[in-house]
Amino acid sequence: MVLEQVPGQDAAMTFLRGAAERPHHAYVFAGPEGSGKSLAARAFAASLLCANGGCGECRDCRLALRDQHPNEFVVEPEGRDIHVDTVRDEVWHPAYLTAPEPGRKVFLIREADRLVPGRRRHAAEGLGGAAGRRRLPPAVGSGARAARRRSGAGATS
Numbered sequence: 001m002v003l004e005q006v007p008g009q010d011a012a013m014t015f016l017r018g019a020a021e022r023p024h025h026a027y028v029f030a031g032p033e034g035s036g037k038s039l040a041a042r043a044f045a046a047s048l049l050c051a052n053g054g055c056g057e058c059r060d061c062r063l064a065l066r067d068q069h070p071n072e073f074v075v076e077p078e079g080r081d082i083h084v085d086t087v088r089d090e091v092w093h094p095a096y097l098t099a100p101e102p103g104r105k106v107f108l109i110r111e112a113d114r115l116v117p118g119r120r121r122h123a124a125e126g127l128g129g130a131a132g133r134r135r136l137p138p139a140v141g142s143g144a145r146a147a148r149r150r151s152g153a154g155a156t157s
């Protein structure tokens with residue numbers, strides 16, 4: 001299983017295994033550089049997109065682990081910030097459209113602390129609104145700090 005292949009984050013991976021069975025609309029992955037946030041987020045995305053909960057072998061897993069799954073939308077900073085147009089085009093619009101393939105859509109916002117102030121809530125509401133909820137995303141790892149900053153949804157920071 002893909003979540004078991006993330007090294008040194010046993011507690012966070014235990015949490016994510018449970019979360020993959022009944023996911024909230026958004027999670028914040030926070031921690032120091034090199035702690036495996038991106039690897040964990042990618043593995044979690046695979047576990048959400050795979051019909052077998054993240055087997056690591058199927059097409060869905062292989063594509064998700066390379067950030068190439070058609071139902072996975074990856075948002076990255078352009079320069080210093082993630083701008084409002086990027087949030088609108090890469091989060092809001094696809095959140096309200098039918099997924100390219102049957103199944104869930106997963107949004108991965110890298111370095112969500114670079115969302116232009118005022119847009120963090122906007123991004124989280126875009127995903128929460130699409131899911132019919134408006135709640136602060138649960139934090140993974142040392143994410144309490146990031147959660148208080150309302151960093152966004154499905155995010156690494």
Ligand SMILES: [Zn+2]
Nearest residue numbers: 050055058061
């Ligand atoms: Zn799989």
